[in-house]
Amino acid sequence: MIDPSNTAIAINGLKKSFEETEAVRGVNLTISKGEMFGLVGPDGAGKTTLIRMLCGILVPTEGNATILGYDLATELNSIKPKIGYLSQRFSLYPDLSIDENIEFFAEIHEVKGYEARRNELLEFTRLTPFRDRLADKLSGGMKQKLALAATLIHKPEIIFLDEPTTGVDPVSRREFWKILSSLLEEGITILMATPYLDEAERCSRVGLMSNGQILLADTPQQVKRQMxxxxxxxxxxxxxxxxxxxxxxxxxxxxxxxxxxxxxxxxxxxxxxxxxxxxxxxxxxxxxxxxxxPSLENVFIALLRERSEEEPAHA
Amino acid sequence: MISVHRIRPIIRKEFRQIMRDRRSLGVLLVVPAFMLIMFGYALNYDVQHIPLAVYDQDRSTMSREFIQQFIHSEYFDFAGSISSEQEIDTVIPSQKARVVVVIPPRFSEDLLANRSVSIQVLVDGANATTAATAAGYLVAMTQDYSTNISLQALQRFGMSKPTLPIDYRPRIWFNPELKSAKFMVPGLIGFILMMSTVVSTSLSIVREREKGTIEQISVSPIHPMELLVGKTMPYVLISLIATVLILITGYALFNVVVRGSMLLLFLETLIFTFCGLGLGMWVSTVANKQDEAFQLATLVSFLPTFMLSGFAFPIANMPKVIQWITFINPARYFLFILRSIILKGVGLSALWQETLFMTLFALGITAISWNKMRKSVFRV
The missing domain is CATH 3.30.70.100 (Alpha-Beta Plaits)
Structure with missing residues (x-):
């Protein structure tokens, strides 16, 4: 059914508990190469936890996943050079310039001759005029673009984006999406969490996550037909x-x-x-x-309500 | 597994951040030398120029001669003559004098008649240290004087070459003038090194966690050990530079010369620095925020290094239990080693035990912290 050589991410019963709470309660999902998968759902649905597990930052309590054919639990070192992660909040060095930040991430990924790639990425994200500016002095949109450039410096095959456009102005958001589209043309696989349903609408597939589970995952058109x-x-x-x-x-x-x-x-x-x-x-x-x-929003609100009526015990 | 290629960019990045944060760099480099100046001049246990007043009721050549020996020493300054009993009660409270010497009316007459004379000495006890020292000086000088009189008397009675049963001639080695500064410099090096390494290491690790940059690093191929080595190396170097600055300041202002091997001094300093780094790592595993890290780092470095190392208080004077605690304090060994090298010029053969203990501490604390960190730095 699924061609394994074409699978980017295969998630198998992934669970994560933090002390009392179960943040992710058994996720199964397969994402093909070159896909852009949008993860939507209310705050606290477990989107960030899921992404952080797939990047190797969190260790799953149960279940496993393979990324580009490598086992997440045992072959993390083979996965790391091939993935990029953009976290929810800006997490580069505020006291380093744009150039220095990218240089640092290039070097720790052992990218040889990163200068050409850096110029290309700065051109691509239109940050070239600001390259000597300290990251702290950049606007929210520019910070996100810089973080994306740093994430892309080692040419990852998969990038994980956790709400990359939250708190970014509409113009920068549109620009950011243009960049993502050209990345998809290059064949990069993108898994992104987003609170914006208009963004989800542009994904090749969307997954609705609620209460630590993926309620459904399909193309936006198919999802709407569920209505x-x-x-x-x-x-x-x-x-x-x-x-x-x-x-x-x-x-x-x-x-x-x-x-x-x-x-x-x-x-x-x-x-x-x-x-x-x-x-x-x-x-x-x-x-x-x-x-x-029906819009995605109509469908999701309806689905979430249906869910909460079915199992009201969940708090 | 561990690659120098990946450590280098971390060191470079750390240096860039340190250089950009001029204030912290200044704190790391200049403050130590400044503290030495402050401590060297202010924390002075030497007692000199104590104002001394005299109530001379005899007013003879002999009484004046007796008083001259006090005033001509560097320990006492002449603060004036007193002419009545009542005045004695005012000079000490008014701070005009801290010591009053009262000479009885028939001082010279009694002495010449070979009768014993009592001298009254009043000392201001408000500052216990100064009072004790001043009283000590007075006793010693009076005894000296009185011995001389006995000898002269004996000579007069026909004894050709009188000898004393015991001739007490103390000689103080390594610091003959008993200068506090010479004693302070080694202590300060230890104190400052410990403070700066623990605080800077813990802050730099906690900052990465607080800013979220640690997550970006953790998804890269960097090994936690590479990150740690890369992050701490710059601070080792800065600590060594700070040590040189302290030594230069100590030499220029207090004439403290390193008598022993400079190489040995640096090797020992390096081991001690690793104790600080290990402790800083430990702090970073406990503290979550930068201000928490700062407080905890100051506490674990300041208290043991200042109080329990023999820097501020002699270990021999401490209660037995506390003496036992000092055995796990690396600063205790380091201070001993530094004093031995700087003041006495002692070599490794006499210091191997202390060096061993210090090395064990460095290895132990690093192992404990590393074990805690490996789980918490990257993965939760």
């Missing part, structure tokens, strides 16, 4: 009243609020007119109503 029923977008005159009213009907699976509008997830073929009728009966005027494609 039961259809979604109607409504702009009502009174948001709270509309929400309360609609929730009373058994045909309504879910009501999600997005600013001045609500997304109503309904069973099967409830028509827009039916919905408008229900609202006007309660004295709520419908300013706008239309059928929409």
């Amino acid at each position: 039961k029923g259809s979604v109607l977008e409504v702009i009502p005159s009174n948001l709270n009243k509309a929400t309360d009213t609609l929730k009373k009907y058994s045909e309504v699976i879910e009501v999600q609020t997005f600013g001045d509008r609500i997304n109503v997830v309904v069973e099967g073929n409830v028509a827009a007119d039916t919905l408008t009728g229900w609202l006007s009966k309660a004295g709520v005027e419908t300013k706008m109503i239309r059928n929409i494609q």
Whole structure:
């Protein structure tokens, strides 16, 4: 089924416990070479723990994984030269310049003649004009790009990115994504955790992680097809009243609020007119109503809610 | 497994960071010499120029001669004559004098008549150390004077060459003037080396952890040992430079000359530095934040090196239990070794035991810390 030579990461029942809490509770996942896999899920879902285990920073409590065919538990030294890791917070030396930071990471990876590669990466991340600036004096977006450049200096085959664009301005974010796209063209495998669903939408596959488990992993299109029923977008005159009213009907699976509008997830073929009728009966005027494609966000919120109803004991 | 190619960039990086942090570098290099100046001049156990007042009720040539011998020594300065009993009560509280010598009215008459004379000496006991020393000087000088009178008397009675049963002539070796500074320099080298190595090693490791840079290093092929060697080497070098600076300052200001082998001195210093590095590593395994590391490092380096090494207080005066504790204090051995090399010029043959103990401590603490670190530095 899966061609092993084409597998970048194969995770097999990986678990991690910290004293009382079980952060990752049995993850199975296979990621192919050249894939960009997006890991989404609420805070505390276990995304960071999973990534840190795959980089060899944390030792799994149970289970194992192979990375590029090497066993994570026994062949970590063969894995390290082939992977790069970008952690959630900026973790380069603030008192060293851009050039010096990259030089350091090149040398500890024993990259010979790193200068050409460094110029290329600085050009690529558009950091060349700032190369002598201390890392501490860079903006958030520039810091992230520098960290990415340092991560890429030894030409890793897989990079692990843990929320790389959190706290980065939209312009830098877009730039960062451009860089990631060209990396994918070069054949690099990317596993990234992200809190942004618009970012997840751009991944070749997404995995929804919750409570230490991956609930589903598929292409964004396939994930959306998992949605039961259809979604109607409504702009009502009174948001709270509309929400309360609609929730009373058994045909309504879910009501999600997005600013001045609500997304109503309904069973099967409830028509827009039916919905408008229900609202006007309660004295709520419908300013706008239309059928929409379910977004990843709709699906995930629905799935997470379903989960929490199934096992409410989890705290 | 361990590769010099990977240690070198770490050393270079560490040096860059040290050089960029001028303030800390200054603290590591200049403060030791500055402390020597402070300690050398201020922490002075030598007692000199004690103001001495005289209530001379005899006013004879002999009484003046008796007083002159005090005043002409460097220990006492003449602070004035007193003319009444009441005045005695005011000169000491008003700090005009710390010692008052009272000579009775018939001082010379009694002496010439071969009668015993009592001299009253009042000493200000507010500073116990000075008082004890001053009283000691006074006793010695008075005895000297009184012996001379006896001898002269005997001569007058016809004894040709009178001899004393015991002629007491102490000679103090290695530090004949009993200068505190000569004693302080070795102590300070130990004290400063210990402080700077423990604090800087622990801070530099904890900083990597606090900033998260340790994670980036841990996903690289760097071995924890390479990281540790690379990070500590610069501080070994800086500590040795600081030692040279202290020795130069000691020579220039206090005339402290290293009598023994310079090479041996440096080898011993190197071993001691490793004790400090090991202790610093241990601190970094216990402390999670830089301020925690700083406090703990100061505590474990300051207390034993200052109090329990023989630097501030003689070990022989300590209670037995505390004396036993000093046996696991590397500073105790290092101070002994330094004093022996610098002041006495002693060679390794006389110091091998202390050297052995110090080496054992260095190896022991490094092994303990390394064992704790190997698990916690990279992997949780």
